Amino acid sequence: MVTKQRKKFPFYIVVFLAPAVIIYTIIMIYPLLASLGLSFFSRTSDNQYVFAGFSNYVTLFTDSFYMPRILGALKNNVIFSLIHLVIQNAIALLLAALVASKGRLRNFYRTVIFMPTVLSFVIIGFVWNLILNPLWGVSESILQAVNLGYLFKPWLGLPDTALITVSLISVWQFMGIPMILLYASLIGIPEELMEAANVDGANGWQSFWKIKFPLLLPTVGVVMILTFVGNFNAFDLIYTMKGANAGPEFATDILGTLFYRTFFGQQLQLGNINMGATVAAVMFLIILTGVLFYVFFWQRRVQNYEM
Amino acid sequence: MSKANRTLKKIKHQGGRIVPHLILITYMVIALFPILLILINSFKNRASIFNSPFSLPNAETFSLVGFETVFGRADFERYFLNSSIVTLASLLFTLLIGAAAAYALTEYKFKGSTFLSIYMAIGIMIPIRLGTVGILQLMVRFGLVNQLLSLILVYVAMNLPMTIFILSNFFQQVPVELKSAARLDGASEYQIFGLVIPLVRPALGAIGIFTMIPIWNDLWFPLILAPGTKTATITLGVQQFLGQFVSDWNAVLASLTMAMVPILILYLFFSKQMVRSITAGAIK
Numbered sequence A: 001m002v003t004k005q006r007k008k009f010p011f012y013i014v015v016f017l018a019p020a021v022i023i024y025t026i027i028m029i030y031p032l033l034a035s036l037g038l039s040f041f042s043r044t045s046d047n048q049y050v051f052a053g054f055s056n057y058v059t060l061f062t063d064s065f066y067m068p069r070i071l072g073a074l075k076n077n078v079i080f081s082l083i084h085l086v087i088q089n090a091i092a093l094l095l096a097a098l099v100a101s102k103g104r105l106r107n108f109y110r111t112v113i114f115m116p117t118v119l120s121f122v123i124i125g126f127v128w129n130l131i132l133n134p135l136w137g138v139s140e141s142i143l144q145a146v147n148l149g150y151l152f153k154p155w156l157g158l159p160d161t162a163l164i165t166v167s168l169i170s171v172w173q174f175m176g177i178p179m180i181l182l183y184a185s186l187i188g189i190p191e192e193l194m195e196a197a198n199v200d201g202a203n204g205w206q207s208f209w210k211i212k213f214p215l216l217l218p219t220v221g222v223v224m225i226l227t228f229v230g231n232f233n234a235f236d237l238i239y240t241m242k243g244a245n246a247g248p249e250f251a252t253d254i255l256g257t258l259f260y261r262t263f264f265g266q267q268l269q270l271g272n273i274n275m276g277a278t279v280a281a282v283m284f285l286i287i288l289t290g291v292l293f294y295v296f297f298w299q300r301r302v303q304n305y306e307m
Numbered sequence B: 001m002s003k004a005n006r007t008l009k010k011i012k013h014q015g016g017r018i019v020p021h022l023i024l025i026t027y028m029v030i031a032l033f034p035i036l037l038i039l040i041n042s043f044k045n046r047a048s049i050f051n052s053p054f055s056l057p058n059a060e061t062f063s064l065v066g067f068e069t070v071f072g073r074a075d076f077e078r079y080f081l082n083s084s085i086v087t088l089a090s091l092l093f094t095l096l097i098g099a100a101a102a103y104a105l106t107e108y109k110f111k112g113s114t115f116l117s118i119y120m121a122i123g124i125m126i127p128i129r130l131g132t133v134g135i136l137q138l139m140v141r142f143g144l145v146n147q148l149l150s151l152i153l154v155y156v157a158m159n160l161p162m163t164i165f166i167l168s169n170f171f172q173q174v175p176v177e178l179k180s181a182a183r184l185d186g187a188s189e190y191q192i193f194g195l196v197i198p199l200v201r202p203a204l205g206a207i208g209i210f211t212m213i214p215i216w217n218d219l220w221f222p223l224i225l226a227p228g229t230k231t232a233t234i235t236l237g238v239q240q241f242l243g244q245f246v247s248d249w250n251a252v253l254a255s256l257t258m259a260m261v262p263i264l265i266l267y268l269f270f271s272k273q274m275v276r277s278i279t280a281g282a283i284k
Helices: A011-038 A055-062 A066-101 A108-116 A121-132 A140-145 A162-174 A176-187 A193-200 A204-231 A236-242 A255-264 A273-306 B004-042 B046-051 B065-073 B075-107 B113-125 B128-142 B148-173 B175-183 B189-217 B220-225 B233-246 B248-284
Strands: A041-043 A050-051
Touching: A011 A108, A011 A255, A011 B075, A011 B113, A011 B128, A011 B148, A011 B189, A041 A273, A050 B065, A066 A108, A066 A162, A066 A176, A066 A204, A066 A255, A066 B004, A108 A176, A108 A204, A108 B004, A108 B248, A121 A140, A121 A162, A121 B004, A121 B075, A121 B233, A121 B248, A140 A162, A162 B075, A176 A204, A176 B233, A176 B248, A193 A204, A204 B004, A204 B148, A236 B220, A255 A273, A255 B004, A255 B128, A255 B233, A273 B128, B046 B248, B065 B248, B075 B113, B075 B148, B075 B189, B113 B148, B113 B189, B128 B148, B128 B220, B148 B189, B175 B189, B189 B233, B220 B233, B233 B248
Parallel strands: none
Antiparallel strands: A041 A050
16 A cells, blocks of 8 residues: 655655565575685685685586585485375375364364474484484384384495385374375365265275365465475485485485585584585575475466356 | 174274374384483483483482583573574564564555565575675674674564564555555554554464474574574583583483473464464365
8 A cells, every 4th residue: 555655755665675585685594695606716835715616516416526526415315305295295195084073072182293393303313313222122012012023224324224214204204294285185175075076986095196186286285395405405304314424325415415425524524614605505406496486386286166 | 784794894094093103103203202202211310321211210210410500510500591582572572663664565565665575575585694704794893793783683673574474464454444544534554554453463473483493493593603602502502512512411410301392382282273283274
C-alpha cells in the first residue's frame, strides 16, 4: 500500500529496513561473495594474494592429494543424500499418513517421533557411538534377542558400512521434519474431497495415491529441497562421530568435513584458506543448482499440475 | 448380511485399525529407545551399565558418580549461560529487526522494494556456512573472535531471511482499515508498527521456537568463531568434554543426560505450539 506522505522523504522506511539489510549484507552476503572470490586467488610465500583464475579448481580436481578427497567426498555426499531422499521420505510419508489418520493418539505419536530432531548432533552422535560400540555390546544383545546376533559387526568402524550407518543415524534424527511437514499438509486436505472419493468407491490405498498424494507434491518438493540443501551442507554429525578425518579411511568424508579440513588443516595437512574457499564454492554451486532446479522446474511443474 | 460375515468384517475392520498403531508404536520405540537407554544408564554404576544395560536402576545399582565427575570437571554452568545468552540475544534481535524489515517491505511500496524482498530471500536457501571463510576473516578484522557477539551476529544474519519471509505473509493479512484509522488519528509510522506487532504474535512465537533449536544445537560456528573455554556453548562444551572422557562411561552418560534433558523438557512444553504453527502455515 502506498502512503500518502509522498512529498516528505520517508525516513522511517530506512529506519525499519536498515538494521536488517546492513547485518544481512555484512555478515552473510559479503562473506559469501568474499569466499567465492578467495577461491580465485592463491597465496604466495610472502603472504600476498595473487589472482589465480581457475587454478585452485584445477588443483582440487587434478592434484594427486586433493583429487581423491574431493571425488570421494562428492561420491559419499551423493550416497548420504540419496539415503535421506529415499529412505527418510518414504518412512516419513508412511508415518505422516498414519499419524494423520489416528484421532486420539495423534498428538502423542507426533510428539514422540519428533523428539530426536530437537537434540543436537553432538548428543545424537555420542548416543549412537555408545549404542553401536562393541565394548558396550548393547546392539549385539538386541540382535541376539531376536536370534540375529551373527549379523552384528562394528558397523561404524568398517569402511564398507560406516557411511551407511552414519546416514541412517542422520535419517533417524531428522525423520521428524519431513514427517511433520507432510502431516501438516495432509490434515489440510479438505474432508469433502475424501468423502467424494469414498462415494465413488475408491479404497483407502487408491484414494491416498490418486487424491492426496498429488496434493502433497508441493510439500514433497519442499521436503526434498530442504533435505538436499541440508545434506550437501552437513558436517556436525560426522565430525562428532568420526572426527574431522571422517574415518575409517575417509569412508564417511563428505563435502562439509573436507571443507573444514582443507580450511583449518588437520594433522599432516596444513590449513589453506584459498583451497578451503574453493571447496566451499563447489558446495555453493551444487546447492545453487539444486535450488534453481527446484524453483524453476519442480515448483512450475507442480503448479501446472494443480491447475 | 449374515452374522459370520459381519464378524469377519469386524475383524478386518479392527485389523485395519491395529496395524497402523503397531507401525507407529514400532517407530516410536525406535525413536525413543536410544534416548531412554542413555537416561537410565546414566543413573547406574559402571558394573551395571555393562552387565545389565537394559534394566532400570535399583537400590543396588543406583549411582550418581557420573554426575559428580561432570560437575567437578566441566564448566557446564558457564557453557549453559553462554548458550542461553547467545540463543536469547539472537532470538530477540532476529525478531525485532526482522519484524521491522518485514513490515516495511509489505507496507510500503517504493523503488527497489521488490528487489530488496528478493535480495533478502536469497539467504533462505543458501546456507550461511558456505561463507565461513569470509565470516572468520571479518570477525578477525573486527576483533570479535572468541566473543559471544560474533555468534549472535551470525545467527541473526542467518535467521533474518526466513523470519522476514514468514512475517511478510502475516503482515499482509493485517486489515488495512486498522492502519488507515490510526493514520487519520495522526499516529506516526512507528506507532502504527507498534500497533500491528501484537497482531502477529503467534507468528513471532513460532519463529522463535524454530530458530531457537538450531542455534542452541549448532556446533559449526562455536567451533570456528568462539572455541575458547570462556565462550564455549553447551554443544561445543559437551563435545569437547565427551572427547576427553571417552573411556569414563559414567561421566559420558551423565553429561549426555544433562545436555538432553533441558532441551527435551523445553520441547515437551512447546511441542503443541510448534505443531500448531506448522499446521497453520500449511493450511494457509
